[in-house]
Amino acid sequence: DAMVIQNPRYQVTQFGKPVTLSCSQTLNHNVMYWYQQKSSQAPKLLFHYYDKDFNNEADTPDNFQSRRPNTSFCFLDIRSPGLGDAAMYLCATSRVPADSYNEQFFGPGTRLTVL
């Protein structure tokens, strides 16, 4: 089945130690998103790629970076994780530009713990 895959599902890192989260998709969608979801809160968009065009949200800290080497893969890099970065990180994709429903398909998320 076509899907959005996130690896790993659980990630533990140490304070200040760089970490990379991975997302892949078999849907061939041209848009990929990264959301941060803290406990009992709404998912918050960090940034998204439309093909190779990177779109950063204004309030996303510089500590968060992203790479999209090809259509299928997108990575979230946290350069120096702090305790406040512990959260669920959701990857999502969508197929069409913004003038339609543009349904987003979500992966299962990676839960990041920072020690």
Next chain:
Amino acid sequence: AQTVTQSQPEMSVQEAETVTLSCTYDTSESDYYLFWYKQPPSRQMILVIRQEAYKQQNATENRFSVNFQKAAKSFSLKISDSQLGDAAMYFCAYRFKGRRALTFGSGTRLQVQP
């Protein structure tokens, strides 16, 4: 800035009964989309139902329907004949036409009692 408010952090419903989850939003835009997403425990978020702002008719998907009141900026979700599998966190979301990002509400955790 657009905001989405879900005023019910938790709701409970008996199996086979009907429950309504509330959502209000604030926007100055006239053309936008509204969504309800379901996030089961430890599983991915999936789309339940969607509505275009310019469509007067309320969307329906099987047991799920919405009550869209554009003037009141209200978008509630009604779940009929509730099933145990409906237990999940439900997020209301807004997207302005022309922008790809979703703005989510804080969610409502729905429990279904057997």
